[in-house]
Amino acid sequence: MRAAALAHLSAGQREAAQRAALRRAAELGIGSLHECAGPAISSPEDLTALLALAEQEQGPEVFGYWGELGAVDTARRLGAVGAGGDLFVDGAIGSHTACLHSPYADSGRGGAEYLTAEQVADHVAACTEAGMQAGFHAIGDAALDAVVRGVRAVADRLGLAAVRALRHRVEHAELLDAAGIAAFAELGLTASVQPAFDAAWGGAEGMYATRLGAERARAMNPFAALLRAGVPLALGSDAPVTALDPWGTVRAAAFHRTPSTGSRSARPSPRTPGAAGGRWAGTTRAPGAGAPASYAVWAPAELLVQAPDQRVANWSTDPRSGVPGLPDLTPGGPLPQCLATVVRGRTVHMAG
Ligand SMILES: [Zn+2]
Numbered sequence: 001m002r003a004a005a006l007a008h009l010s011a012g013q014r015e016a017a018q019r020a021a022l023r024r025a026a027e028l029g030i031g032s033l034h035e036c037a038g039p040a041i042s043s044p045e046d047l048t049a050l051l052a053l054a055e056q057e058q059g060p061e062v063f064g065y066w067g068e069l070g071a072v073d074t075a076r077r078l079g080a081v082g083a084g085g086d087l088f089v090d091g092a093i094g095s096h097t098a099c100l101h102s103p104y105a106d107s108g109r110g111g112a113e114y115l116t117a118e119q120v121a122d123h124v125a126a127c128t129e130a131g132m133q134a135g136f137h138a139i140g141d142a143a144l145d146a147v148v149r150g151v152r153a154v155a156d157r158l159g160l161a162a163v164r165a166l167r168h169r170v171e172h173a174e175l176l177d178a179a180g181i182a183a184f185a186e187l188g189l190t191a192s193v194q195p196a197f198d199a200a201w202g203g204a205e206g207m208y209a210t211r212l213g214a215e216r217a218r219a220m221n222p223f224a225a226l227l228r229a230g231v232p233l234a235l236g237s238d239a240p241v242t243a244l245d246p247w248g249t250v251r252a253a254a255f256h257r258t259p260s261t262g263s264r265s266a267r268p269s270p271r272t273p274g275a276a277g278g279r280w281a282g283t284t285r286a287p288g289a290g291a292p293a294s295y296a297v298w299a300p301a302e303l304l305v306q307a308p309d310q311r312v313a314n315w316s317t318d319p320r321s322g323v324p325g326l327p328d329l330t331p332g333g334p335l336p337q338c339l340a341t342v343v344r345g346r347t348v349h350m351a352g
Contacts, residue, residue: 002041022060026348031060034236035050035051037064039067044074051078065081072126081133084134085135087115088137089115090114091139092139099112120149124168136170141176144170148180167188172197174193178225185231193236193253194238195256197242208220225261227268237249251329253268
């Protein structure tokens with residue numbers, strides 16, 4: 001269905017949509033975007049047109065990812081910084097296609113396996129040898145296990161340091177147990193997570209609990225445990241699955257629908273971005289593509305989002321916030337509004 005829809009999109013319609021997305025991002029204070037492109041979800045023309053438009057428009061920067069198995073050369077030719085993104089190891093919980101070790105509570109089936117650990121290993125080896133970041137979409141515990149086994153096989157073959165240096169990346173990483181979290185830390189994997197998924201589908205009564213049973217659903221999206229283990233955590237939207245919404249994303253992480261697992265909090269605190277050696281970031285980068293953005297406190301009524309290469313957003317926050325230097329992120333309350341967005345010294349958005 002997606003292929004049919006994309007086939008009917010004219011170049012003009014696509015450009016209009018891409019312009020609108022870049023404009024919206026700038027209004028929201030987003031200085032750089034990651035485009036997870038691939039043969040299954042977009043096209044080479046779509047990615048190259050977007051990268052050219054971003055260059056020409058001088059708005060938010062766009063970092064492209066190309067999710068095609070083994071296609072390191074194609075990724076490079078298209079101008080992508082990573083060979084990954086939506087390179088599907090499995091599907092999604094909602095459609096019973098995330099790959100699970102034990103069956104879904106409401107279907108009795110185990111999900112879909114699109115890639116094996118051996119295929120993951122071949123891709124990661126090719127990327128590591130080419131000095132390019134690899135990435136995968138993996139949601140279920142069995143899919144994440146395949147990623148870990150594949151990456152570990154490459155570490156055994158090419159050396160752990162070579163693998164860690166590329167900061168290979170996993171989109172979603174939702175049903176990850178303690179052993180998986182430890183493996184992410186050991187192998188230097190970045191978890192690119194979507195807190196809005198938990199806000200939409202987490203909690204005792206949510207869709208995850210329906211699909212997995214309440215007990216297994218509690219282990220979904222272990223943001224705080226990943227940070228405690230020192231795994232770099234990149235917060236994203238998976239737009240259009242959930243909306244571009246930077247502060248809503250931070251709020252969804254800080255108010256995880258499962259407040260704690262065992263005695264440990266499942267809610268990372270926005271006050272401690274560097275806790276336990278881990279870090280939160282609005283984005284994550286391939287090596288060589290600059291450092292990740294970081295959130296930093298500037299003044300009681302304003303917050304600066306800043307990266308070393310000068311992506312800056314100037315925010316208005318509710319001065320009645322009880323937490324000096326941080327906006328009040330209480331669910332239901334107003335979120336900071338972006339007043340201005342500056343990318344590499346250029347103003348790409350100015351409110352009013
Ligand atoms: Zn995905």
